[in-house]
Amino acid sequence: MFSIILISHGQMSQGILHSSEMIFGKQEDVVAVSLNPDEGPDDFRKKLEEAIASLGNTEKILFLADLWGGTPFNQASNLINEKEKGGDWLITAGMNLPMVIESYSARFSGQDPKDVIKGIVGEAKKGVKVFPEEFNPQEEKPAAPAKKAGSANLPTSGQIQYVLARIDTRLLHGQVATGWTKAANPDRIIVVSDNVAKDKLRKNMIAQAAPSGVPANTVPIKKMAEVAKDVRFGKTKAMLLFETPEDALKAIESGVDIKELNVGSMAYSNGKVNVNQVLAMDQEDVDTLKKLRDMGVKFDVRKVPNSSPENMDELLKKAQSLIDGNK
Structure with missing residues (x-):
């Protein structure tokens, strides 16, 4: 290197x-x-x-x-x-x-x-961009080559590919837009959240935070399950972002075929316990992560791409001990 x-x-x-x-x-x-x-x-x-x-x-x-x-x-x-x-x-x-x-x-x-x-x-x-976007200098684009007759709008075979599925309370931020996007190389970022999908301001902020060349969309969980089965998205390499383990579980139970979850950030709030510097859990989180584990989902517990992964089983034991101690 x-x-x-x-x-x-x-x-x-x-x-x-x-x-x-x-x-x-x-x-x-x-x-x-x-x-x-x-x-x-x-x-x-x-x-x-x-x-x-x-x-x-x-x-x-x-x-x-x-x-x-x-x-x-x-x-x-x-x-x-x-x-x-x-x-x-x-x-x-x-x-x-x-x-x-x-x-x-x-x-x-x-x-x-x-x-x-x-x-x-x-x-x-x-990396040099202007906001609001309408003030970006416009570049002249070469004319697109003519499409061959009969080739337009043909469906793509297969299903959407998940190059990374991540749980992160902050969803799309600097570490995701740069570090994880470079590591996973998606061609689309999809925030999967019923709550965020209803929030116009947060949806706009997520779209604006997307790295150059990789668009970001926000969809409710039901819509993501439909996209997962749609052959038209067969060549899409998607990075999925979930705000909570509970949202990830709902998506998987709805048919989104995720084999591994990167767990990067779970913010502290009232009723949660800190299990490390970036992960806080309550009983619902612990139960949800255990259920995901029992379903065969693997965990990659890392904040950034080149940090050493932590052991989820040990973190869950620590979280349960802290929760029981607070009762």
Whole structure:
């Protein structure tokens, strides 16, 4: 896996590093180097050399710089020029958070830095959007090729594919829109909730929070069960988001064929007990999760993609003990 060095004027690189780890989890061999106001090119180069020496993999490094032609960029390019074989050290300028998240995702595929440049540059560009959407600059699109006679509106065989089904009280937020979307690679995000489907404001907020190129919809549980059986959605790779375990159970009992549930966040409220930093449960939650387990559903208890999974059976035992102790 190649190393990544974030470089910038001021604390931008440090801030992006912290923000990206909130979304994608702690990263190995990723460091940030900042050029402070009282430092010159030589000071920055020294810090850059120290950062490189701290990495486990110094053969393949991707530098993500804030600005083309600035001191951080220039000092990194000088190091590359001085390296005997610089082909495995590359710099991309115009760093933003979507670019950094995409570079994390690309590392897990085992690619070299030169093979991921196109993807991270494209993701950086797609991350620049305007709200309200009507103020987005309009790009001219090439004319679509003419459809062959008889090919339109043909149904797709098969059923919808679930690349991830997640329980998360916050539903669609940064960790889901970036980290989990990159990890699961869906072409559609579906929030399955009777409550949210009735709430126009929340539905609009979910649609607006969708990552570029992956639309987000909100549907009631009954509608999701109908979609699950509709062959027209056979090529859809969907990420399903549930607000509660109870909603997930209702969907499965209605015919949504989910084999595994990612349990990422269950917020605390009155009557619940905290079983870890992000999961709070009451008796109904415990009973529901046990029922799902007994139905053969597997659990992947993780907040972000590269964190270590926790054992659901142990969490349920802890939750039951805490609930019984409060009686």
